[in-house]
Amino acid sequence: PEYTIVSFNIRGRCEAARMLLADQGLEWKDEFVTIDTWLQGDLKAKAVFGQLPVFKDGGLTLYQSNAILRHLARKHGLYGKDLNDQSCIDMMNDGVEDLRIKYLQLIYKNYEEGKDAYIKSLPAEFKYFENVLGQKKYGNGFLVGNKISFADYNLVDLLCNHLVLAPGCLAEFPLLSAYVKRISSRPRIQAFLSSDAHKNRPINGNGKQ
Numbered sequence: 001p002e003y004t005i006v007s008f009n010i011r012g013r014c015e016a017a018r019m020l021l022a023d024q025g026l027e028w029k030d031e032f033v034t035i036d037t038w039l040q041g042d043l044k045a046k047a048v049f050g051q052l053p054v055f056k057d058g059g060l061t062l063y064q065s066n067a068i069l070r071h072l073a074r075k076h077g078l079y080g081k082d083l084n085d086q087s088c089i090d091m092m093n094d095g096v097e098d099l100r101i102k103y104l105q106l107i108y109k110n111y112e113e114g115k116d117a118y119i120k121s122l123p124a125e126f127k128y129f130e131n132v133l134g135q136k137k138y139g140n141g142f143l144v145g146n147k148i149s150f151a152d153y154n155l156v157d158l159l160c161n162h163l164v165l166a167p168g169c170l171a172e173f174p175l176l177s178a179y180v181k182r183i184s185s186r187p188r189i190q191a192f193l194s195s196d197a198h199k200n201r202p203i204n205g206n207g208k209q
């Protein structure tokens with residue numbers, strides 16, 4: 001396949017791209033790096049920002065998970081219908097990234113002590129996305145416009161992770177829970193989410209979820 005994802009063997013920051021690729025019927029190769037290999041240092045030394053994931057598209061080598069999502073969006077018509085849509089989709093994805101950073105901070109830096117407070121803070125975070133979906137004249141279909149964009153895959157992946165952390169966390173957000181159900185039941189995404197490859201990949205690198 002033309003696409004290769006080089007990452008740790010976790011869902012992490014690449015699962016949204018894998019969901020996008022699966023939903024679009026695109027093939028890719030996963031190359032998983034073990035911690036031992038990583039600690040040898042060669043890969044890290046070559047990485048533009050010293051980190052994984054790496055995405056390879058023919059001769060192009062791309063780092064930064066959100067740049068990878070935007071690259072795939074440009075190539076596969078997942079960036080809205082015009083410039084205004086693109087900018088709104090960027091805005092939404094930045095909002096998703098803000099929440100992902102908070103989630104990762106909890107997971108990797110403050111899980112035991114911070115879990116309860118983090119779960120209590122979620123309604124205020126989710127309210128923003130619920131409001132966005134409420135403004136859709138297309139009947140709360142997608143974050144922007146009436147077709148899926150890379151920001152939708154990113155948000156759905158992140159919300160799925162939150163449903164593991166706090167199973168009832170979307171209960172008071174009807175639009176958001178309907179949105180997650182609707183997108184995760186798209187046939188190819190449903191197949192991807194029920195695949196052993198996905199199910200056997202831990203969400204995060206430290207076994208916390």
Ligand SMILES: N[C@@H](CCC(=O)N[C@@H](CS(=O)(=O)O)C(=O)NCC(=O)O)C(=O)O
Pocket residue numbers: 008010012013044050051052053063064065066205
């Ligand atoms: N902003 C980067 C962050 C990448 C990042 O945090 N990479 C981690 C791995 S993961 O947590 O994203 O799976 C890493 O390489 N850590 C190892 C290191 O920094 O040496 C992105 O979005 O890709």
